[in-house]
Amino acid sequence: MTDADQPRHHVGRRRLVQGAAGGLAAGAAIGLGAGWGAGSASAAGAPDDHDTVDLSTQHPFYDEARPAGIKTPQQRYAVYMTFDLAQGALRSDLQVLLARWTAAIAQLMKGAPIGQVDSVRPGAIGQDTGEAAGLDAASLTVTVGLGPGLFDERFGLSSKKPALLADLPALPSDNLVAASSGGDLSLQACADDPQVAYHAVRNLARMVRGTATTRWAVLGFGRASAGKGQETPRNLLGFKDGTRNLRSDADYDEFVWVDDASEQAWLRGGTYQVVRKISMNIEVWDADPINDQQSIFGRTKNVGAPLTGHGEFDTPNFHSRNATGKTVIPADSHVALAAHENNGGVKIMRRGYNYTEGINGFGQLDAGLLFIAYMSTPQHFVTLQSKLGASDRLNEYISHIGSGLFAVPPAPKSGHYIGEQLFA
Numbered sequence: 001m002t003d004a005d006q007p008r009h010h011v012g013r014r015r016l017v018q019g020a021a022g023g024l025a026a027g028a029a030i031g032l033g034a035g036w037g038a039g040s041a042s043a044a045g046a047p048d049d050h051d052t053v054d055l056s057t058q059h060p061f062y063d064e065a066r067p068a069g070i071k072t073p074q075q076r077y078a079v080y081m082t083f084d085l086a087q088g089a090l091r092s093d094l095q096v097l098l099a100r101w102t103a104a105i106a107q108l109m110k111g112a113p114i115g116q117v118d119s120v121r122p123g124a125i126g127q128d129t130g131e132a133a134g135l136d137a138a139s140l141t142v143t144v145g146l147g148p149g150l151f152d153e154r155f156g157l158s159s160k161k162p163a164l165l166a167d168l169p170a171l172p173s174d175n176l177v178a179a180s181s182g183g184d185l186s187l188q189a190c191a192d193d194p195q196v197a198y199h200a201v202r203n204l205a206r207m208v209r210g211t212a213t214t215r216w217a218v219l220g221f222g223r224a225s226a227g228k229g230q231e232t233p234r235n236l237l238g239f240k241d242g243t244r245n246l247r248s249d250a251d252y253d254e255f256v257w258v259d260d261a262s263e264q265a266w267l268r269g270g271t272y273q274v275v276r277k278i279s280m281n282i283e284v285w286d287a288d289p290i291n292d293q294q295s296i297f298g299r300t301k302n303v304g305a306p307l308t309g310h311g312e313f314d315t316p317n318f319h320s321r322n323a324t325g326k327t328v329i330p331a332d333s334h335v336a337l338a339a340h341e342n343n344g345g346v347k348i349m350r351r352g353y354n355y356t357e358g359i360n361g362f363g364q365l366d367a368g369l370l371f372i373a374y375m376s377t378p379q380h381f382v383t384l385q386s387k388l389g390a391s392d393r394l395n396e397y398i399s400h401i402g403s404g405l406f407a408v409p410p411a412p413k414s415g416h417y418i419g420e421q422l423f424a
């Protein structure tokens with residue numbers, strides 16, 4: 001961890017919440033679900049220190065080397081929302097929106113309200129909606145993304161458009177729904193308390209009513225990726241997700257941050273955000289035998305080890321063959337198709353969340369993965385998804401129904417606002 005990644009624990013009151021892994025260990029101790037997590041630290045009976053969150057944690061916002069909410073240790077919950085600029089909105093309206101969001105995000109990430117909650121005079125309307133009063137910052141980060149549409153003729157920004165910031169091309173197996181795709185702006189609010197994340201997005205949406213309209217939103221829970229030092233969580237298909245995610249500073253420098261001199265100056269120090277809403281056919285998956293599920297991912301379900309290894313973090317061997325001459329990790333498995341070894345070295349940073357929207361019109365569970373990934377060029381996502389969408393055996397159980405591409409500007413300096421350089 002660099003200094004910039006160090007969180008602060010400002011508030012005297014420390015509210016610690018134990019993680020799901022610790023809960024599973026406790027379940028095993030009283031005889032529930034024997035065999036859970038065998039081979040993991042929590043199964044050994046030790047409390048899982050890595051998965052305990054301190055709700056008093058605050059992350060810095062201004063003057064950081066990088067925007068918040070990307071390399072920040074992944075929080076437990078997310079609220080993701082996109083917006084369109086209202087018809088007739090002016091360049092100055094966009095500037096005011098970004099300036100107001102910047103000031104408000106700085107407050108929210110400190111665990112502070114964005115304005116008065118109390119009734120200061122008869123008939124007063126609250127500046128802050130109040131539902132986070134008494135709650136800590138809970139590691140809140142808010143990450144703002146700028147969509148391709150902002151750079152059309154409306155705001156005089158076409159000369160500032162990054163060449164690669166355009167709607168993603170049609171990709172194999174896409175099943176995209178317009179109502180869950182695109183947007184001029186995106187907000188990713190992540191926190192260890194879902195009410196804190198929701199409060200942030202609700203208030204940011206409220207303060208720009210009239211200038212921007214909401215487009216689509218997803219509420220994420222149970223982070224489905226791991227960062228440095230975090231125990232690997234599980235996605236809703238029951239597999240550990242994030243084992244081979246980016247962790248080193250060198251990988252972030254090479255694969256996440258935009259530093260290329262050929263890129264727009266305002267974006268240098270920032271990154272690209274790709275979001276995909278991926279629904280899962282959970283009932284069908286649950287009827288699939290575990291050994292088949294394992295060959296679909298190329299990893300074991302319980303430990304999360306590659307099919308060529310024993311431990312979760314063993315390096316997969318994509319060349320090893322069994323007696324029948326087939327590769328032990330099937331060539332059409334998810335990890336064989338996505339691994340950097342098989343994609344010319346391409347890596348992306350995944351920061352996804354599980355989501356559920358209840359039950360669909362057929363009485364089936366409506367749930368999936370809010371896939372969020374950060375990368376120095378969206379071409380890396382296109383490279384991977386072109387292969388996955390065409391050949392991944394997982395495609396039988398998932399469907400990409402939402403999509404978006406956004407540019408994330410660098411962290412603002414204090415006294416300045418997000419994306420201010422765009423208007424220079």
Ligand SMILES: C=CC1=C(C)c2cc3[nH]c(cc4nc(cc5[nH]c(cc1n2)c(C)c5CCC(=O)O)C(CCC(=O)O)=C4C)c(C)c3C=C
Nearest residue numbers: 235239240241242243244278335338339340369384385398
């Ligand atoms: C285009 C990029 C990717 C999409 C879309 C995607 C969807 C998706 N993934 C899982 C579950 C797992 N993914 C895992 C690994 C993995 N996935 C991607 C990329 C995309 N996944 C990469 C680059 C990798 C790493 C591959 C490697 O280097 O070995 C894993 C294995 C554990 C891990 O390393 O994280 C799981 C499990 C789901 C369920 C899903 C869509 C719903």
Ligand SMILES: [Fe+2]
Nearest residue numbers: 241334335338
């Ligand atoms: Fe994946």
